[in-house]
Amino acid sequence: xxxxxxxxxxxxxxxxxxxxxxxxxxxxxxxxxxxxxxxxxxxxxxxxxxxxxxxxxxxxxxxxxxxxxxxxxxxxxxxxxxxxxxxxxxxxxxxxxxxxxxxxxxxxxxxxxxxxxxxxxxxxxxxxxxxxxxxxxxxxxxxxxxxxxxxxxxxxxxxxxxxxxxxxxxxxxx
Amino acid sequence: xxxxxxxxxxxxxxxxxxxxxxxxxxxxxxxxxxxxxxxxxxxxxxxxxxxxxxxxxxxxxxxxxxxxxxxxxxxxxxxxxxxxxxxxxxxxxxxxxxxxxxxxxxxxxxxxxxxxxxxxxxxxxxxxxxxxxxxxxxxxxxxxxxxxxxxxxxxxxxxxxxxxxxxxxxxxxxxxxxxxxxxxxxxxxxxxxxxxxxxxxxxxxxxxxxxxxxxxxxxxxxxxxxxxxxxxxxxxxxxxxxxxxxxxxxxxxxxxxxxxxxxxxxxxxxxxxxxxxxxxxxxxxxxxxxxxxxxxxxxxxxxxxxxxxxxxxxxxxxxxxxxxxxxxxxxxxxxxxxxxxxxxxxxxxxxxxxxxxxxxxxxxxxxxxxxxxxxxxxxxxxxxxxxxxxxxxxxxxxxxxxxxxxxxxxxxxxxxxxxxxxxxxxxxxxxxxxxxxxxxxxxxxxxxxxxxxxxxxxxxxxxxxxxxxxxxxxxxxxxxxxxxxxxxxxxxxxxxxxxxxxxxxxxxxxxxxxxxx
Numbered sequence: 001x002x003x004x005x006x007x008x009x010x011x012x013x014x015x016x017x018x019x020x021x022x023x024x025x026x027x028x029x030x031x032x033x034x035x036x037x038x039x040x041x042x043x044x045x046x047x048x049x050x051x052x053x054x055x056x057x058x059x060x061x062x063x064x065x066x067x068x069x070x071x072x073x074x075x076x077x078x079x080x081x082x083x084x085x086x087x088x089x090x091x092x093x094x095x096x097x098x099x100x101x102x103x104x105x106x107x108x109x110x111x112x113x114x115x116x117x118x119x120x121x122x123x124x125x126x127x128x129x130x131x132x133x134x135x136x137x138x139x140x141x142x143x144x145x146x147x148x149x150x151x152x153x154x155x156x157x158x159x160x161x162x163x164x165x166x167x168x169x170x171x172x173x174x
Numbered sequence: 175x176x177x178x179x180x181x182x183x184x185x186x187x188x189x190x191x192x193x194x195x196x197x198x199x200x201x202x203x204x205x206x207x208x209x210x211x212x213x214x215x216x217x218x219x220x221x222x223x224x225x226x227x228x229x230x231x232x233x234x235x236x237x238x239x240x241x242x243x244x245x246x247x248x249x250x251x252x253x254x255x256x257x258x259x260x261x262x263x264x265x266x267x268x269x270x271x272x273x274x275x276x277x278x279x280x281x282x283x284x285x286x287x288x289x290x291x292x293x294x295x296x297x298x299x300x301x302x303x304x305x306x307x308x309x310x311x312x313x314x315x316x317x318x319x320x321x322x323x324x325x326x327x328x329x330x331x332x333x334x335x336x337x338x339x340x341x342x343x344x345x346x347x348x349x350x351x352x353x354x355x356x357x358x359x360x361x362x363x364x365x366x367x368x369x370x371x372x373x374x375x376x377x378x379x380x381x382x383x384x385x386x387x388x389x390x391x392x393x394x395x396x397x398x399x400x401x402x403x404x405x406x407x408x409x410x411x412x413x414x415x416x417x418x419x420x421x422x423x424x425x426x427x428x429x430x431x432x433x434x435x436x437x438x439x440x441x442x443x444x445x446x447x448x449x450x451x452x453x454x455x456x457x458x459x460x461x462x463x464x465x466x467x468x469x470x471x472x473x474x475x476x477x478x479x480x481x482x483x484x485x486x487x488x489x490x491x492x493x494x495x496x497x498x499x500x501x502x503x504x505x506x507x508x509x510x511x512x513x514x515x516x517x518x519x520x521x522x523x524x525x526x527x528x529x530x531x532x533x534x535x536x537x538x539x540x541x542x543x544x545x546x547x548x549x550x551x552x553x554x555x556x557x558x559x560x561x562x563x564x565x566x567x568x569x570x571x572x573x574x575x576x577x578x579x580x581x582x583x584x585x586x587x588x589x590x591x592x593x594x595x596x597x598x599x600x601x602x603x604x605x606x607x608x609x610x611x612x613x614x615x616x617x618x619x620x621x622x623x624x625x626x627x628x629x630x631x632x633x634x635x636x637x638x639x640x641x642x643x644x645x646x647x648x649x650x651x652x653x654x655x656x657x658x659x660x661x662x663x664x665x666x667x668x669x670x671x672x673x674x675x676x677x678x679x680x681x682x683x684x685x686x687x688x689x690x691x
Contacts, residue, residue, distance in 0.1 A: 038456030074458055077459060081439060096559065097361060101591055101594075102546065134559075137186075153190050
């Protein structure tokens with residue numbers, strides 16, 4: 001019996017609106033033949049849908065011949081995998097030592113307080129998610145961040161405020 | 175007329191606006207009717223001068239930096255395409271003292287070549303190491319790496335050649351080469367720079383390793399936080415494959431090898447080699463007990479050489495120039511060069527590759543120019559989040575695996591993070607415990623629980639509660655973590671904590687002293 005298919009009722013977070021089981025299944029199948037393909041499959045699902053919803057777990061379990069608990073354990077282990085999509089823009093702020101040395105911690109705390117968010121939180125308008133990251137390899141231009149994947153260095157309050165304003169004014173970036 | 179400009183696409187240069195400079199250059203050239211060929215390179219590693227562009231002139235390259243997009247018009251007006259005088263003109267890049275003092279072996283091409291071009295790699299001495307290895311044969315190649323004295327640049331400092339010898343001697347149908355490019359230590363960016371600036375040297379190093387030990391498949395495991403490095407490696411792998419340097423019967427040698435990039439998912443502990451192997455297998459990145467050594471039973475239970483990016487990227491020049499040339503450089507048992515990364519609150523941050531033996535004080539004060547803030551240097555963390563904090567009193571420590579160990583520190587992957595006198599060292603000790611708690615894989619109790627208890631104890635100390643009792647407790651906890659953890663995450667978190675306490679004790683007792691006053 002496929003236990004993974006019987007616990008529909010335990011799903012709390014609904015899948016994202018654009019969830020498409022057939023498309024997810026095809027993405028997973030494309031990775032399932034590779035050695036150790038589970039991580040590439042999880043990345044592919046998240047790239048397509050912005051998260052790895054619980055609805056993906058039975059598909060992954062079946063494709064990789066794992067229990068659903070094992071799949072859930074892998075998803076839960078890695079900080080990157082989200083259970084629900086992030087905001088339209090994502091600011092990954094580095095919290096590590098090199099960025100601390102140039103006032104990064106106070107800068108981040110001020111920003112979070114101003115937005116009324118904790119790490120990982122999304123603004124109420126859905127525009128911006130602020131994520132903690134531990135080192136971007138931009139330790140020669142601290143404090144550093146990735147804004148929708150683009151590196152930003154030597155952050156100060158004015159630049160951060162401009163990034164937030166940009167995120168709240170514009171639609172999703174390509 | 176047509177001119178050639180070199181401008182980095184390195185993520186660090188991008189973070190400082192290199193793309194906007196590229197766009198301004200193209201716009202201005204078009205307006206002036208000048209044909210401009212902008213080659214996007216890696217970075218030289220002089221990050222306080224980025225975005226730094228270089229112009230190809232008949233007498234060599236001339237550098238200008240740091241350039242803001244608004245300054246591009248004035249560059250054209252100054253005839254910079256002929257190397258004209260300008261307030262931002264830096265002269266020949268190799269004459270800039272920061273670069274001139276270095277011994278660039280592993281980074282010889284970084285910032286110079288086009289990282290997307292296999293032809294440019296070949297034109298700058300690429301593939302010579304592989305050619306020599308193929309001429310020597312597998313066993314002599316292993317012995318060449320042993321003789322070079324190369325030690326693992328990821329941090330552990332284990333002799334690379336011995337790992338190779340072990341894997342070469344193992345009998346198995348399949349063997350693997352795994353490149354550990356999970357560069358998670360704060361203050362380090364050497365792996366990122368190589369992947370973005372000279373990806374073919376890493377491919378060549380992995381090819382040589384594969385040939386030497388009899389492996390036919392390689393994985394490069396890197397971080398999701400490095401999107402530009404991933405793109406550069408994937409492009410280079412495609413180019414190498416179409417150029418006959420990956421795949422079946424490489425360069426008609428009979429040797430076949432292929433290579434794939436795998437991307438982690440934000441777990442620091444996956445930089446630990448056995449956790450990395452589990453992650454590559456598609457599992458949670460949980461640390462394995464050793465033995466068995468990965469060289470005998472690694473990825474999918476098969477003999478596996480797992481080496482850091484810089485170790486593998488140093489192999490081609492060792493083969494090309496011979497072990498002796500490499501072994502002749504260095505200090506004590508630390509042979510060859512080390513790419514040191516100057517980071518944090520430092521005036522001249524960047525990549526400094528030099529023979530072992532340069533002192534911490536020279537690195538921070540002379541080469542690095544002191545702090546960026548202009549305030550006095552107070553503490554320097556060497557070797558990432560698991561490395562010790564050094565006070566100025568220990569600035570005479572030479573950069574050498576053993577010398578740092580003798581002072582209860584480590585050089586790790588070569589990151590040097592400078593803090594000025596505004597730093598609160600008790601807060602840094604707390605952060606070390608917090609980071610360990612966030613990133614622990616959960617396998618060992620001292621790491622999984624000890625790190626959280628460590629945060630709580632540090633909070634009590636910083637609040638001035640029962641400070642002497644709690645200092646004894648954190649010391650005891652650090653002993654337990656150090657000796658009771660399987661890997662360096664739990665085992666080395668005590669380094670930053672105890673070094674902060676040993677060298678900056680006032681920061682731990684200040685709250686209590688103020689309460690008593």
